């Protein structure tokens with residue numbers, strides 16, 4: 001590779017201060033939201049236009065340089081972790097909302113637009129964008145698509161994939177691709193679903209057409225406090241069984257309550273063992289009817305108290321604490337390791353108990369925060385990275401939690417993606433045939449495997465090492481398939 | 485976050501504090517979302533999370549880092565990141581330590597040094613400032629926009645009524661405020677008199693040290709802070725209060741307890757800090773005795789960063805204005821800095837102008853009659869480029 005020449009070509013295609021080469025200046029890009037991993041890329045590119053993205057890809061492809069795309073860098077699985085000798089392509093400057101169409105109920109945005117900025121902009125025409133990851137204040141729409149992000153409101157309104165109508169972007173070759181569009185259905189295979197959750201390995205997304213919704217006419221948020229965690233967990237299942245789909249239903253345990261309360265002062269009961277936050281929305285009558293029904297279910301499940309927030313400010317405050325819960329835990333311990341498993345709703349109480357036991361065994365505290373309605377668990381393992389060996393302990397603990405999720409009939413990732421962090425767990429969840437299909441699908445977009453290499457899909461070699469897959473006489477099956 | 489600061493640095497109180505603050509950061513990136521410079525520049529290194537990381541690197545390596553210096557220079561010290569941070573990271577304090585570590589080791593350009601010198605020796609000295617600016621006040625409209633804020637809007641006559649033994653409310657005049665926007669102090673004194681409060685100014689009040697702090701001129705800042713703390717302490721009776729009507733000064737004086745800790749002025753500093761209130765905070769209990777002087781006006785409120793993020797008082801001004809019956813228009817992104825930020829507008833004119841334009845667009849979106857601020861710096865910065873008049877909110881209260 002003729003490095004100086006490639007540098008020159010990159011520089012010629014990027015704006016001023018758009019190419020960062022000094023290692024000291026690159027340092028702040030070495031991790032995303034998961035600081036347990038860090039790696040230095042060769043250079044960082046900060047394009048401010050789509051055409052520059054295409055140019056960077058073309059140049060890198062020509063010289064076989066791997067490219068990792070980064071949005072806001074809030075990912076929790078190391079998806080935007082740079083690769084050594086590779087380019088880190090940061091899209092934070094592509095942050096314009098191109099248009100909001102109040103008739104079509106759509107928004108067309110660049111990938112670096114913050115999730116929350118869409119709803120803020122759409123509010124003036126009475127619309128909002130439903131998927132709201134807790135990181136919505138900061139995370140980018142491009143990153144949301146790449147991770148198929150979920151959030152509080154996904155229980156009723158679906159994940160990112162259910163709220164995106166079209167994606168435009170570039171293949172590793174620099175060729176443009178457009179998938180989907182403004183219409184609700186398009187002919188051919190549903191490639192939109194494929195791109196969602198592709199973790200930057202198929203397409204570099206440069207434009208997304210989002211589906212907006214009418215802001216509901218009426219809305220309220222209820223907070224129920226429980227003295228026993230498993231009662232709260234049962235209440236979640238009971239609400240759904242009663243035929244009610246709340247706009248959001250979230251649970252926090254004691255430690256999480258305390259940290260979040262210290263940040264927002266929302267009035268969370270610090271003496272409760274768990275709280276449920278439930279949002280109901282719709283027409284006025286519907287909301288009131290559901291409120292009565294939900295209150296009945298909650299008290300039947302031994303809720304100690306139920307508080308209802310009717311004013312917008314009060315509602316916002318109740319949600320703010322929940323959405324800030326992960327980083328708020330930083331008040332209790334210097335580091336946390338956020339797990340992301342899904343389990344069937346009925347298994348919540350059992351899995352929580354298992355986590356409690358593991359916590360005792362490993363001697364590390366856990367704060368539990370989760371999208372209770374859809375069984376997406378986020379145990380936050382608290383540790384201190386400055387103490388030797390604690391990170392390893394936290395990781396081992398985390399793997400045990402994920403194993404417990406899979407055992408209970410769930411999955412190792414709910415919404416944070418696999419990235420670099422859950423590669424081993426993937427070996428446990430999927431067999432050889434499935435993993436090879438994943439690899440083939442990816443290769444259809446990027447045959448050379450230059451986009452975000454080494455993430456999301458474990459190599460079979462890796463799986464054989466972690467013991468999740470059987471290898472006969474040192475030979476891996478399907479030797480003709482690329483192993484990365 | 486994991487840190488590996490050198491033992492020698494950890495042995496200092498600054499090093500200890502830096503370590504504590506760094507470790508509180510969990511690298512979630514929430515703060516980038518509300519950082520004005522990150523919004524304008526879209527570069528991780530120009531957001532709080534990146535700056536924190538650059539400082540961590542600098543402390544860990546023990547070497548001054550010119551790259552860090554560029555990005556720290558671009559920080560407005562608006563502290564919006566602190567308001568946003570769920571993990572309670574004291575970014576402002578870390579920045580102070582970072583800047584203090586860097587500044588002595590930097591070789592700034594001649595131009596840069598001249599600007600800094602000028603700012604430090606002129607702005608905080610009312611008499612010098614007056615001598616230079618008053619005769620050329622009429623030049624204001626002719627000056628390039630970014631220099632306009634440096635000339636007074638009205639001529640400064642010093643307000644009489646010095647504090648004496650019977651004074652229980654000490655009004656901070658603010659070294660820049662008394663010169664550039666004297667109407668604020670006049671109005672405040674009138675209001676206090678009308679409320680029957682025994683209020684007065686301290687004659688030898690100098691600069692509170694805020695400007696020097698902003699410029700990481702540590703020695704100069706310590707001198708100014710100690711002198712002001714001592715003057716105010718002397719004038720302050722038991723149960724008296726000190727009232728600041730420029731939130732940029734208030735934020736510094738309120739922090740004297742911490743800033744002067746461990747120095748000879750520690751006791752004065754702590755007592756003075758304890759007694760200091762922003763004027764809105766001070767007047768709120770009297771709201772029912774106050775009236776709107778021009779109730780027909782629709783106002784757009786610009787809440788200075790030093791009030792909302794620094795003093796953590798985001799709503800006091802709007803509460804008073806609403807209580808006296810003003811109609812307030814809604815303003816988007818109220819948390820964002822206007823780009824004034826002490827001497828920032830002179831040192832980083834490009835980013836500063838961009839932020840001022842954005843702020844004015846947000847303030848003017850519903851066609852208010854007047855824009856009101858609570859800090860002289862923001863007021864003059866915005867007035868220099870606004871068609872809508874910009875005033876201190878006190879000017880609209882009786």
Ligand SMILES: Cc1cc2nc3c(=O)[nH]c(=O)nc-3n(C[C@H](O)[C@H](O)[C@H](O)COP(=O)(O)OP(=O)(O)OC[C@H]3O[C@@H](n4cnc5c(N)ncnc54)[C@H](O)[C@@H]3O)c2cc1C
Pocket residue numbers: 032033068069070071072073074075076078079080091111132133134135138139140141142143144145146147148149150151152199200201203204205206326327415416452511512513
């Ligand atoms: C405190 C906290 C709370 C969180 N809560 C939630 C939650 O409730 N729900 C949830 O789903 N997630 C949550 N997350 C995780 C994270 O915010 C999401 O995964 C988010 O979608 C990542 O967006 P980003 O812009 O930060 O992407 P990055 O972290 O920058 O990148 C993530 C992945 O997307 C790829 N990528 C980014 N942009 C593009 C693009 N334009 N084209 C192609 N690939 C791209 C990257 O290569 C990488 O693989 C949380 C994170 C934090 C720190």
Ligand code: SF4
Pocket residue numbers: 518519520521522530531532535558559560561562563564565566575
């Ligand atoms: S103080 Fe203001 S400009 Fe500086 S990092 Fe924080 S939010 Fe950004």
Ligand code: SF4
Pocket residue numbers: 327330508509510511512513514515516532533536565568569570571572573
């Ligand atoms: S919001 Fe706080 S914890 Fe999160 S990155 Fe910023 S300073 Fe660190």
